[in-house]
Amino acid sequence: MTVRTHADSLKWVEHGTGLLVTQVALLDEESIARPSMLPGWTRKHLVAHVAANADALGNLVHWARTGERTPMYSSADQRGADIESGARLSVTELVAWLNVSVHKLGVAVDALTGEQWRTEVVTAQGRNVPATEIPWLRAREVCVHAVDLGTGTTFADLPDEFLAALITDIRGKRGIDEVPGGPLPEVAAYLAGRPHSLADVPDLGAWL
Template sequence: MNGAGTALDEARAALRARQGAGARYDADGAPHTELAWARAGTAFFARALAELSDADLSASSLLPGWDRRALIAHVGYNARALTRLCTWGRTGTECPMYASPRQRAAEIARGATLPARALRSLFAHSEVHLNVEWRDLPGPAWDASVVTAQGRTVPLRETAWMRTREVWVHAVDLGGGAGFRDIPPGLLDRLAADVLAAWERRGERPALTLAATDRDAPLAVAPGGGPSVTGTAADLTRWLTGRGARRLTCDHGELPRLPRWL
């Protein structure tokens, strides 16, 4: 009996060694809200993608100049790029998102030519890899400085928000029926704030009041006046992100032209 028990204990120990440390959990210092949004957005994009047939993938997306194939390739390779930033933050060795803008564009163009099954796998596998990297990051690594594709130096925790924007907004861009109305209220408000912050950094923010009919307070108030645009938070955010205007009214007549978001 003792010999059998010892052998069983040894077998269990060997199994634990093969399986590793077990379940992975985000570090205490991780950006938990943004990670939850990113993971929910990944599921949102996956559902939107699953509703499209293989033939549908070759149609135009709602994003001007992009077909669905290019958009899906972009979302997949974006996860790979953010994974490289995680490597940078974890190891301290510089590992940029892309070697150059040309390399990024070529990668997307090449990915858009993949067979439908491979294109779907690119999205699925790349998001799993990114999620594993996030789960394995120690707490202090989340505050390591990395550089985005736009040249901004940010803490690594920013990758969770960067991915959140990608998956939620591009799920709508697929044009399969998902809309800004499907985005959670808190995330909608954060997206609107992100657009305003991007304009502020570039010195392009227009004097504009955004009066959301389904919020207790405006999404933004223009100091010293300026046009006031009214609509639901979903419709206002759609417009701010450059996805077109629907059901909005402006007290100055026509809606003003907006700077680009990203």
């Protein structure tokens, strides 16, 4: 079992954000409208999701900083509505939203104190977690979705330590006791329900 630290998660957020933002900046109106690697989603949907997720996690950071209960989303429908409306934006508008949301979340996270990091918040799935989990939630989003963008980044481009932590996380959530052998990036891709090279393994379906 891999034990990740708060510092690890912050480092992986930076790595994944760099990968994703760099790739998105290279997309034009035509290429960003093409399908992502997630069924039913264009790259526009994916970028809108990552931007909206930054805003939503920013709500949890606000909760941790002020003690004011601020859910990630105002309603169960807001997440989907934000993604759909974002997918209708121009590439310029969408990239601007992504960059602003990334910057705002980074500034808010950097401002949290040690005591504030220990504040308990509630995820969109209803889990009670300390605010120290927020960077891990974001690291998963930016790292995995940098691959889902379908512009050439693969799980092999993600840090081994992140992949090991991701495997541990997914195993717990899927209730998997044993994982198949194989290269770390391929095992992580398989458990996340993404394309992989492992043979003779059952389909797990998409995760995240």
